[in-house]
Amino acid sequence: MDYTLLAMVVLVAAVALGASANDRRVNRLERRLARMELKLDAIAGHLGVAVADPAQPQLADLPEVRKYLQEGKKIQAIKAYRESTGAGLKDAKDAVERML
Incomplete structure (x- = not known):
């Protein structure tokens, strides 16, 4: 069997596993950030503070x-x-x- 081909398959599999793990981590962080934003919005609303969206120019x-x-x-x-x-x-x- 050609060891170069085997090495390439192993390398591709390792990269795919690494990318998958990274995607899960990013998704977990995005969910956590969304929960934090909801909490901050609730706090700002409770205090009566209007927060402008920085993505939207005034x-x-x-x-x-x-x-x-x-x-x-x-x-x-x-x-x-x-x-x-x-x-x-x-x-x-x-x-x-x-x-x-």
């Missing part, structure tokens, strides 16, 4: 978008939002509509 951070919205130019506001944040069309549209 209107004050986007003066060009604010200007277009004040002028009633929704499409230009969406374009400006996309250019400023790099968001996709749907995400930009949803964000601009939330700002209205």
Whole structure:
């Protein structure tokens, strides 16, 4: 039997097992993080603290978008939002509509 082939099979199996173990670890950490976020949201809600989502830029951070919205130019506001944040069309549209 060709030992090179056998060594490659063993190597592929070891990499697959390692990747699988890493995926399980990441999934476990993601679940733990989600539970922590829920708890922090509950604490903030109980204390009456409003927490802005850092992934969502605020209107004050986007003066060009604010200007277009004040002028009633929704499409230009969406374009400006996309250019400023790099968001996709749907995400930009949803964000601009939330700002209205």
